[in-house]
Amino acid sequence: MMDRDALSSGELKKEYFLLKCVGEFKMVSKDDAQKRVQKVKDDKVKCANCGFKNKPDSIYCQSCGNELETASQKKLRRKHIILGVLILAGVCFGFMIILGIIASESENSTNPIIYKTYDNNGITFHYPFTWTTLNFNTRQADV
């Protein structure tokens, strides 16, 4: 049964009148009444512009006229955010795997030295491609 305290709540009064207007008025317990009020509060659409809480099915804000985000739009936006986060995490994960493969390959590979071969005066040896033979008495490059 609805008691006086519950009826004195503004929200409960609105609920009471709402139920009455649609012809579904019936006496309910205090707990049920409060649950219904809370549901009405939760379902209200808050205006992103002015913060006014509009009725659940409102398209425009009753206070400022701003277009409101419907529940389906809100769900869609949440889905997009979750999808975006998942894609970003996937890209980061893939990037880390690629970096790991590159690092692993660079560790395993030896950097080959390109060389030339010196073969003169009874000795041979390889030397770096960028180096040059020299007149070792004066340490000037041979031309």
Place this chain on the structure above:
Amino acid sequence: MFDALGGVGDPASLTNNFETYLVVNSNNVNPNEDLRTSYNDMENYANLSNYQFISDNYTTILGLNAYQVLYTWTDEYGTQKETEDVLIRKNSTVYVIEYESEIQDFEKNQPNFNLILNSFNITS
């Protein structure tokens, strides 16, 4: 008296002269003489400014007795150098591979020196 057999250098190190280079000389020695003794007879450290011995060791290269010496010194331009001399004795001939670089570039050029040393061969 040394016989100069060949030399290579890094042109990028060409300032006063080649700062990083390698030369190969040969010399006749007593085949029964200790390589360290042969080396000390060849090298006149008194001519090297700020000579600092670092290390030496006996080893085998190409299946022949070898001796390695590492030291630092300062050249006539005041550049601090690090040198690694490797002596390889074949019969009564000792081959001296002398790798020299500025101290700060010595480690960096070590792979190049290793390339030369590891591929070194006596064909005569």
